[in-house]
Amino acid sequence: MNKTLLIIQREYMSKVKKKSFLIMTILGPIIFGGLIVAIALLAANDTTHQHVLLADNLGYLLEDEILEYQKAGVERPRFRNTSKISYDFRKGTVDPQQELEAGIYTAVVQLSDISYTDGKVEMYAEKTPSMSIQSQIGRDIEDALELYRTKKNNIPIETYKSIRQSVDINVIKPSEGGKKDLTSPKAMVGFGFALIIYFFIFFYGVQVMRGVMEEKTNRIVEVIISSVRPFQLMMGKIIGIGLVGLTQFLIWVGLTAAISAFGVGAMQKQLLERQKEQLAMVDTGGVIAAQNMSDEDDAQAVQSEMLAVLSEISWTDLIASFLIFFICGYMLYASLFAAIGASVDNETDTQQFMMPVTLPLIFGYIVSTMMIENPESSIGNIFALVPLTSPIVMMVKTAIGVSIGLKILSIVILVASILFFVWLAGKIYRVGILMYGKKPTYKELWKWLKY
Amino acid sequence: MFTLEARHIHKSYAKHVALNDVSIAVPEHSVFGLLGPNGAGKTSLIRIINQITGPDQGEVLFCGKPLQPGDVEFIGYLPEERGLYKKMKVGEQCMYLAQLKGLSGREAQSRLKAWFERFEISNWWDKKVEDLSKGMAQKVQFITTVLHKPKLLILDEPFSGFDPINAELIRLEMLRLKAEGTTIILSTHDMGSVESLCDNIALINRSRVILEGSVKDIKSRFRTQSYRVDFEGAAVDIGIGLWSQFELLRTSVDDKGSFAEIKLLNNRSLNDLLQALIPHVQIHGVNEMVPDMEQIFIQAVQQFNASHE
16 A cells, blocks of 8 residues: 555544544534524523513603604604513603512613703613614604604605605626625635635644644654654644545534524514514504514625625635635645654743744634725735635635636645745755754754755 | 775865765675774765765765665665664564665565564564663664675674673674675774674774775784793793894783783894794793784874874
């Protein structure tokens, strides 16, 4: 059997058979998937019902006219009772502590004179309601106040609405058929892939470094390189550990998908039940029904945008690029990590050499985060070509769409750099693994290249 | 026929010359001692033979032909700094190292079984290396070095880490391998084992070979024409008996009785000495004082260093 294959096999088997690999591989998705499910379930099951007492010292908001006005459906109806929140109203000033202690209300909102002029409202609660409940109450009061003010100033509500119109910028690329631009959300998707590459390079690169160092400090290395060339040993280790990473990644993807699918399935069932509940309510009150419909419209709009983002991304391109840049990026960094492992005798000495290797990796990560904000900046274009950052940056670029020329150029540069760095690492490795004692300086590493 | 010949090897690292015009020739089926002080260049030469590094100049012939990358399968190397994967099981580890040397899985397995039985360590197969003592690990390492039946075996301090019983076991294995036709290069500081095992030696000092040849020849080269004479009588009588053709090095008494160490001068023979002594003392025995390898080692190195200061 080919000796490099033997080395790859040993690396792979010895890592995969380790208990820690099994634990990480199984626990990883359980932790990730479980987290996703837990968040989803928590969000869906947040049933703490807020019973709010709205006290209005002036009482204007509680005027029948305003309430009626709302009911007529001119403006969105407010102060509606839902499964999460229900209102009681009282004119005048209340003693919040007393009201809360009575145990009927979970929160007391007190409007005062200043609320009408400056929009300052006091809310009293023993347990702080969630942010979404808070903003819901805020919006309810805001709308009621707006109605009050328009009425007071004799402005027809339609006039006010036309004045208040907010602006929503829709970026359109004429060259792409005038569709709505979804570059930023697409960049987010790419960033997700970039993040995976970033973590895997880090995690498995360090594994390569540790493995090389282990062979060196075990003193087995001289035995082995009397049978195979140092380069074969180095490449065997890099490829073997890379395959371990790929295996772990695939298992993670599979398990995470399965667990989240299971969890999301359970969640959807709950949602369905809730919808049924709400449909039943439609029969009892048209107002509520109307409100529910408009909320669903919002949710649907977000959903359809997400779908649009996902459908506009070229997935075959993205996944193919992911594999190419994942493997190339790993090869590039793993060879550098192998050289570090060969140069030193112990973990603490690695720090000095880790710095210059991890810096470009972290830099690529930072550039990627910047590209979510500004997807088509020229900085992104530059670092999508620089070999040490391209495996990360190029994922974001691929998701938002990149010219095939640029991508091929990036891959060519990357592959050429791999050849160079593997050669470089091989030189350092060859000398380093037989050097014991003091930590080498950069000057000495430079000399090793010429041995 | 030489199993290995190194011709005019030069090797230098940065500013340090490791080997300077080093030539050795290792005859077939013999044990060749590669001797020298620490840092003399032995390990550099061994690494070149193992093709771990290459020489700057010179060539290495293996069985008469220039050394090829494929030749590693015919060489077994036990480095001085040696170890095993701690987390691996002994059996797995041996299988791996054997296959790296080109053995098939099946072949490796059957040979390993035989060796494990011979060393009475069959129950170690599933043990982890980290659970072995140093001596045990050394045994395993020795097996992995010789398993592929190399034509040339290079052992660097093979006895370190062994107790006397196991050291003897290894020594006997070396002799057995030699009898089976293996050529062995032994690098050691243990001069006792050099005397008992080596047919030829090369002494490397300060990157050069300063002494080489068969152990027998070298020993006779270092003869000093000195004899130890065990006798009965007064020490002063010895002195009376000697004349200017002999030099009395010293006289002393040990548990066997009185003895004198005498050096012959001016090509005088042992007979001349005996003739001179017999009238004066009762002689119990005469032995030539042959220098041992340790003395030769020290003498050769010191002479060389003194002349190259």
